[in-house]
Amino acid sequence: MEKSSVGFLIPFYFFLLGLIILFSLILLFQGIAGVGKEDNLTNTLFVTSGIMGLIVTFYMIRRYQVGVQKILKSRRMTVVTVEECLKCNYKNVRPFREGDFVYGQGEECPKCSKDPEKSSESRMLITAIYLDRGTQEEKP
Ligand SMILES: [Zn+2]
Structure with missing residues (x-):
């Protein structure tokens, strides 16, 4: 039950980030377009909040990436190599x-x-390399 709700939240999280990026860009361009006109304080405010919004969004994306890496580590995912003797x-x-x-x-x-007699040609062939989630066991 908890897993499905998290799965639903992730697209929503990125949708929210996208909205913040869009809003920040609108503010930024509004501010830049208004430079040179009378109301300089509003323009500066627009540009500043636009840049701040973008910085916050990139920080949030970075935090999300670090979080995903932690989950991968906590699940002990390892890359394994399968060798076979022909x-x-x-x-x-x-x-x-x-x-x-x-x-x-x-x-x-x-x-x-x-x-x-065979020792010189006894090397095995690597047939597969894959990501192991550490849950399934190879031995019967
Ligand atoms: Zn062999």
Whole structure:
């Protein structure tokens, strides 16, 4: 129940931010268009509040991004690499390391590397790299 209400609130939040941006821009252009005319105080006020509105909106977007990053961290999302041995079909799932790419070379196959004749060609093939939410378990 709570999750669905949050899902509804996020588009509303951005709709609100969009309105503030629009309103700030109108104020800003009204102020700039009026520069040089008699009522300078109102123009300065328009420009200032327009700029303030834009700063506040960007600050809010930035805060939202930081919040999303915190949620991702708290859910312990990790990138995992799936390696498969083409000879014995052994499959291994391990945390992603820099330099991993799909169809690249993975670690040595623990089964085939025991065989001294094959040991030079016992590297597994990386077949998948994906984001793991940390909820599902690989082992049966
Ligand atoms: Zn193998």
